[in-house]
Amino acid sequence: MLFKRLLPAFLAAVASAHTLTDALAAHNDSLSTLIGLLGTQPALVSTLSTLSNITILAPSNAALAKFLNSTTGVAAASKPDLVTALLTYHVLNGTYPASAFTTTPQFLPSLLS
Numbered sequence: 001m002l003f004k005r006l007l008p009a010f011l012a013a014v015a016s017a018h019t020l021t022d023a024l025a026a027h028n029d030s031l032s033t034l035i036g037l038l039g040t041q042p043a044l045v046s047t048l049s050t051l052s053n054i055t056i057l058a059p060s061n062a063a064l065a066k067f068l069n070s071t072t073g074v075a076a077a078s079k080p081d082l083v084t085a086l087l088t089y090h091v092l093n094g095t096y097p098a099s100a101f102t103t104t105p106q107f108l109p110s111l112l113s
Contacts, residue, residue, distance in 0.1 A: 020048050024058070033064040037083060040075065044084055054111070055092040088112045 025034050038045050048056070059067075067073040067086075078081040091110040096108065 005029060020045060020056075027058070030060050030093065031058055033061045033068075034058055037064070041084055041087060044087055053093070053095055055094065056098045057090040057092065059090060067089075085112055 020038070021035070024031050024038070028035065029092040048054070068077055076086065089110050093109045093111065
């Protein structure tokens with residue numbers, strides 16, 4: 001499962017990186033779509049850089065392509081508020097190691113309100 005391999009690497013990069021953009025750029029081959037979306041959301045990137053005790057679930061290029069090519073994704077892509085909502089949904093309140101994510105459904109609070 002790509003997610004379980006990518007999340008620990010991403011979290012390690014965040015811990016050692018100076019900025020969120022630096023951490024994402026370290027995985028540009030699989031996160032370039034996310035980097036592009038975040039580039040359209042400077043206020044969100046600024047907010048994320050000031051937060052602590054969060055976990056960012058970074059959707060891969062493949063995951064975002066699947067969503068953005070769907071009817072819902074096409075509609076959302078033209079609405080900045082929906083893009084912001086999509087991205088904040090992937091930011092969890094609290095720090096979670098990769099082992100916390102299993103195949104058992106669970107609810108984890110995100111920044112999306």
